[in-house]
Amino acid sequence: MxxxxxxxxxxxxxxxxxxxxxxxxxxxxxxxxxxxxxxxxxxxxxxxxxxxxxxxxxxxxxxxxxxxxxxxxxxxxxxxxxxxxxxxxxxxxxxxxxxxxxxxxxxxxxxxDALLPIPGVRELWGDTVLPCPYCHGHEFAPGPIAVISDGGHAEHVGGLLRGLSSSVPVVAPADVLSVSRSATGVRIDLRDGGAIEAACAFIPPxxxxxxxxxxxxxxxxxxxxxxxxxxxxxxxxxxxxxxxxxxxxxxxxxxxxxxxxxxxxxxxxxxxxxxxxxxxxxx
CATH class of the missing domain: 3.50.50.60 (FAD/NAD(P)-binding domain)
Structure with missing residues (x-):
């Protein structure tokens, strides 16, 4: 038909x-x-x-x-x-x-969205791992608000978020071991053994x-x-x-x-x- x-x-x-x-x-x-x-x-x-x-x-x-x-x-x-x-x-x-x-x-x-191949990202996508500061950033002020990105995207998004929080740690995807839910919102475990606690994390979609x-x-x-x-x-x-x-x-x-x-x-x-x-x- x-x-x-x-x-x-x-x-x-x-x-x-x-x-x-x-x-x-x-x-x-x-x-x-x-x-x-x-x-x-x-x-x-x-x-x-x-x-x-x-x-x-x-x-x-x-x-x-x-x-x-x-x-x-x-x-x-x-x-x-x-x-x-x-x-x-x-x-x-x-x-x-x-x-x-x-x-x-x-x-x-x-x-x-071809999400970053980091363990935990997909599970928290749309919750505490997010793409758009305009859509979700305000809800997580005053932070800390993390950015898992690099290059121009990290610079642009990080700059926007610094208007919402005085603490905006930026880390390159290659340096991240995994992300997981935590008491603050999200925990970012780093390959060097360190960790970042934040209310949420923004990534490139x-x-x-x-x-x-x-x-x-x-x-x-x-x-x-x-x-x-x-x-x-x-x-x-x-x-x-x-x-x-x-x-x-x-x-x-x-x-x-x-x-x-x-x-x-x-x-x-x-x-x-x-x-x-x-x-x-x-x-």
């Missing part, structure tokens, strides 16, 4: 859901594919999200799902898009249950594009994400990208819920404009 839509969105996180809301409000026939994988799933709460401080990420998604019910032009499908191809009139997306035809596509499939759909369609990307312009357009006409999967114009811009939502809205607005051009015969 093949279902046909004006727009398809791959990804049910903040970027994809905001885009779905924007398109729904413009009465664009839209399908959203959500495979249930979310980058912030390991975080117990969200920070730096206006009106949602301290809320669980799942609460935001649930509220979005409820809100989208009011827009019958939007359909949510809890499946993973396995492959994509062009068919001459648009795109064909293949899921385990069906094929879906879409005139336009927004990639908001998110990323996976080393994000990697999760979905292979961009490769299927020959879309230009970089290690930092899919390359886009200011409106979220990719190198392939008719395909946009938003959220963490899209390459940021500057690495200092945080990959956060709010920035993901903003990019989803921007891309969706351009998609809706393209639908209007075709409808009015102006394309």
């Amino acid at each position: 093949t279902w046909k839509y004006q727009a398809a969105i791959i990804g049910g996180g903040p970027a994809g859901l905001q885009a779905a809301l924007t398109l729904g409000r413009m009465h664009v026939e839209t399908v959203v594919f959500d495979d249930g994988r979310y980058r912030n799933a390991s975080s117990s709460v969200m920070g730096n999200v206006l009106g949602w401080a301290g809320a669980e990420p799942a609460a935001l998604r649930a509220a979005a799902h409820e809100e989208l019910v009011a827009y019958p032009w939007v359909r949510r499908v809890p499946e993973r898009v396995e492959t994509a191809r062009e068919d001459g009139s648009g795109l064909v997306l293949v899921t385990p249950s069906a094929q879906w035809s879409a005139e336009r596509l927004l990639l908001a499939s998110g990323v996976d 080393n994000a990697r594009v999760r979905s292979g759909i961009a490769d299927d369609l020959g879309i230009r990307s970089a290690p930092e994400g899919i390359e886009i312009d200011a409106l979220g357009r990719t190198s392939r006409a008719g395909v946009w990208a938003a959220g963490d999967v899209a390459k940021r114009v500057d690495s200092r811009i945080p990959a956060a819920v709010v920035t993901a939502m903003a990019s989803g809205l921007t891309a969706a607005a351009d998609i809706a404009a393209s639908v209007a051009l075709v409808r009015d015969g102006r394309s």
Whole structure:
């Protein structure tokens, strides 16, 4: 069976859901594919999200799902898009249950974090080992707040955190033996036999594009994400990208819920404009 839509969105996180809301409000026939994988799933709460401080990420998604019910032009499908191809009139997306035809596509499939291969990091990820000072730093002031990183990332993050704590020990990943939960929050055992006690530790997330759909369609990307312009357009006409999967114009811009939502809205607005051009015969 093949279902046909004006727009398809791959990804049910903040970027994809905001885009779905924007398109729904413009009465664009839209399908959203959500495979249930979310980058912030390991975080117990969200920070730096206006009106949602301290809320669980799942609460935001649930509220979005409820809100989208009011827009019958939007359909949510809890499946993973396995492959994509062009068919001459648009795109064909293949899921385990069906094929879906879409005139336009927004990639908001998110990323996976290639965490530092240090024992204990994965177990504490999203709890006391964290990626974003803007999202979680305030909650751990006055510290100490540790940084396990080096190079420009360590300099940038360490500088930000010194505005929150007078104690910001910075240690290179190669010097860390393991991390573990402690009475202060986190204990960082060093290879030289020493240890650092801190409220939390920030590390580079080393994000990697999760979905292979961009490769299927020959879309230009970089290690930092899919390359886009200011409106979220990719190198392939008719395909946009938003959220963490899209390459940021500057690495200092945080990959956060709010920035993901903003990019989803921007891309969706351009998609809706393209639908209007075709409808009015102006394309």
